[in-house]
Amino acid sequence: xxxxxxxxxxxxxxxxxxxxLSPGDxxxxxxxxxxxxRVGPGTVSRAIAELAAEGAVVTRPGSGTFxxxxxxxxxxxxxxxxxxxxxxxxxxxxxxITDLLGPPPPGTIMLDGGYxxxxxxxxxxxxxxxxxxxxxxxxWDRAPTNGLAPLRAxxxxxxxGGVTPDDVLVTAGGQSALSMAFRAMAAPGSPVLVESPTYxxxxxxxxxxxxxxxxxxxxxxxxxxxxxxxxxAMTGARLFYCQPTYHNPTxxxxxxxxxxxxxxxxxxxxxxxxxxxxxRHLGHGGPPPRPLVADxxxxxxxxxxxxxxxxxxxxxxxxxxxxxxxxxRLRAIRLVDDFFVTRPMQEAAVELxxxxxxxxxxxxxxxxxxxxxxxxxxALVRELPDWNITRPPLGGLHLWVRLPAGVxxxxxxxxxxxxxxxxxxxxxxxxxxxxxxxxxLAFAATGDAADLSEGVRRLASI
Numbered sequence: 001x002x003x004x005x006x007x008x009x010x011x012x013x014x015x016x017x018x019x020x021l022s023p024g025d026x027x028x029x030x031x032x033x034x035x036x037x038r039v040g041p042g043t044v045s046r047a048i049a050e051l052a053a054e055g056a057v058v059t060r061p062g063s064g065t066f067x068x069x070x071x072x073x074x075x076x077x078x079x080x081x082x083x084x085x086x087x088x089x090x091x092x093x094x095x096x097i098t099d100l101l102g103p104p105p106p107g108t109i110m111l112d113g114g115y116x117x118x119x120x121x122x123x124x125x126x127x128x129x130x131x132x133x134x135x136x137x138x139x140w141d142r143a144p145t146n147g148l149a150p151l152r153a154x155x156x157x158x159x160x161g162g163v164t165p166d167d168v169l170v171t172a173g174g175q176s177a178l179s180m181a182f183r184a185m186a187a188p189g190s191p192v193l194v195e196s197p198t199y200x201x202x203x204x205x206x207x208x209x210x211x212x213x214x215x216x217x218x219x220x221x222x223x224x225x226x227x228x229x230x231x232x233a234m235t236g237a238r239l240f241y242c243q244p245t246y247h248n249p250t251x252x253x254x255x256x257x258x259x260x261x262x263x264x265x266x267x268x269x270x271x272x273x274x275x276x277x278x279x280r281h282l283g284h285g286g287p288p289p290r291p292l293v294a295d296x297x298x299x300x301x302x303x304x305x306x307x308x309x310x311x312x313x314x315x316x317x318x319x320x321x322x323x324x325x326x327x328x329r330l331r332a333i334r335l336v337d338d339f340f341v342t343r344p345m346q347e348a349a350v351e352l353x354x355x356x357x358x359x360x361x362x363x364x365x366x367x368x369x370x371x372x373x374x375x376x377x378x379a380l381v382r383e384l385p386d387w388n389i390t391r392p393p394l395g396g397l398h399l400w401v402r403l404p405a406g407v408x409x410x411x412x413x414x415x416x417x418x419x420x421x422x423x424x425x426x427x428x429x430x431x432x433x434x435x436x437x438x439x440x441l442a443f444a445a446t447g448d449a450a451d452l453s454e455g456v457r458r459l460a461s462i
Contacts, residue, residue: 003207007046010037014047018056018067027057027065027334029246033145035316045462078108092208093153104422111376112422113445114248114309114397120368120444123311125350125357133347133439146170146336147319149345155319156351158280159303161294167323172341173316174278174306175201178241180337181274181302182209184329186239193240195223197400197429197438199248199276200240215430216240220391222254225261232269239272245288246279249429249440250400251393253289263292266300270387272326281310281362284370284396299324304346309397317349372443372452373399379456380441395446400426403437412439415462421455 013028021027026038033044048065051057058068104110110117133139146152147170155170156163172178178201186192188210194202196215206213216231217224223242231237242252242262254262266273275292293303299322306318320330334340352358373392376399388402392448403409409425416423426438443452 002254007050010039010047011050013037013258014051015056017021018051021067023067023069025067027067029064041367048146057224059301063199093204096181104388104417105420107420109264109421109451109458110445111441111443111452111455112424113442115420116307116309116311116365116397116444117312117447118366119447122352122357123312123313123363125355125361126312126315129136129355130348130355132351133344136347139344139347141343143340143346145340146356147341148343148346148350149427150350151317151353152319152418154350155321158305159291159293159321159441161229161231161290163303163321163323167321167327169320169327169334170341170346171306171318171320171334172338173204173308174276174304174318176316177306177318177320177354178205178274178276179208180330180333181210181304182206182239184333185274185302185326186211190239191235191237193228193237194431195233195242196431197243197249197426198431199243200428201432202276203355206241209383211239214432217435218247218250218252219441220252222252222258223264225264228262229269232265232271238269239274242268242275243276244292245277246282246393246395247398249398249424249426251396252391252396253400256289259289259292260295264301267298270302275301275303277305278309280305280410281365281419282369282397283366284373284393284455285366286394288395294319297328302326302330307352310365311352315345315349317345338451369395369444370398372449375449376441376452377442377454379453383460384391397442398424399442399443400440405436407437408437409434409437412437412459412462415457419458419462421458423459 028049030041030044034041041248045382048057048059055068057065057382061064108444149165151170152165152168155168156165171180180386182192182205186209190211191214192211193208194206194213196217214235214237215232216228222244228240244259246253255444263273273292277291280288289302293301303321304318308318324331377389377392380389380401386404390400390402393399403412409427413423413425424440424442426440427434446452446455
């Protein structure tokens with residue numbers, strides 16, 4: 001007698017039956033299966049469909065369901081070594097954006113990661129927005145290459161200044177936007193100036209585009225315009241990637257007096273500034289500064305933003321803002337890459353951003369991030385006083401911590417994993433040799449704020 005009631009359980013029972021049969025043998029009819037296993041016709045249909053998708057059975061309308069021919073195992077493994085020569089030296093290095101220590105085991109406290117924990121995401125608002133988007137009669141039509149006009153208008157308002165919807169190109173998240181921008185704006189082999197430290201995903205995308213990241217140091221007020229000018233002069237670079245607002249990993253905000261200077265330095269060098277504004281909605285309570293692009297009228301700044309960080313990892317919707325021929329180049333890359341961003345996700349983003357729940361989410365998120373940041377910082381001061389917090393951030397998802405002299409960040413990260421806590425080694429944030437050992441500690445990746453204190457306690461026990 002069959003006591004289960006799910007199609008998965010029925011499929012398991014039928015796999016056992018198939019193992020005793022020969023290829024071409026007919027399975028019992030759907031009516032026989034419902035009687036034998038005491039399930040409904042729908043359960044039988046789903047189980048058969050699952051087996052057919054696996055290639056275990058073949059269904060023939062009007063005849064029944066039959067055991068499929070079993071594929072013979074190859075006598076030896078395939079030889080793919082020839083591909084090493086064919087692929088040449090265009091390897092893509094993902095070491096800076098993957099976990100070199102492997103996936104953390106269950107129970108690990110996550111002080112590493114770049115996304116909001118599920119409990120901090122606007123899950124209901126996202127589900128409602130996606131449901132409303134799916135009901136649109138044109139939800140599955142082709143979207144414009146530039147993106148839906150209402151969504152471009154929202155991103156234009158976010159950028160401010162004189163930005164119009166025609167200056168906006170919708171992208172499949174921030175990482176896709178970075179990849180497009182690097183490939184569109186610099187030739188392979190060219191240098192690209194980056195803040196030091198910086199976002200590892202930017203380093204990976206630049207290198208995948210064949211560019212050479214050149215570091216420019218930060219201080220507590222952001223990138224230093226004098227050193228930036230020197231770097232442009234020494235390298236001949238025509239591109240500078242930066243995060244002026246709630247920088248990842250340090251949380252630094254580029255000082256007001258430097259914001260115009262940075263754009264002027266790039267303009268004098270005949271270079272572009274890629275402004276990664278991913279964290280605009282991740283402030284801890286105070287108003288964020290105006291984007292660089294809002295005060296740029298010469299097309300020097302190419303602005304990048306994304307909904308992924310303040311919403312959820314799978315809301316892969318972002319935007320590039322650009323003026324002049326560079327926008328045509330970006331549109332061409334978009335067209336060649338994938339024609340357009342999937343329309344249902346764009347429609348869902350429009351629904352989300354147009355709903356009052358989005359503003360409520362952003363306002364409610366700020367004090368939560370601030371409290372978590374303060375809690376993590378307090379625990380570090382109490383438990384690990386010789387670890388130096390460079391400066392408490394005003395926004396973002398991380399604390400940047402400098403380790404004592406002689407301590408290796410990878411060794412700390414590895415030991416921490418053995419003690420049930422995951423942390424981010426700082427070296428992956430540097431384009432060249434790091435000046436000191438650092439860790440990036442996330443305070444928004446855990447489900448319970450109490451885990452922050454417990455995570456630091458475990459770090460102190462290493």
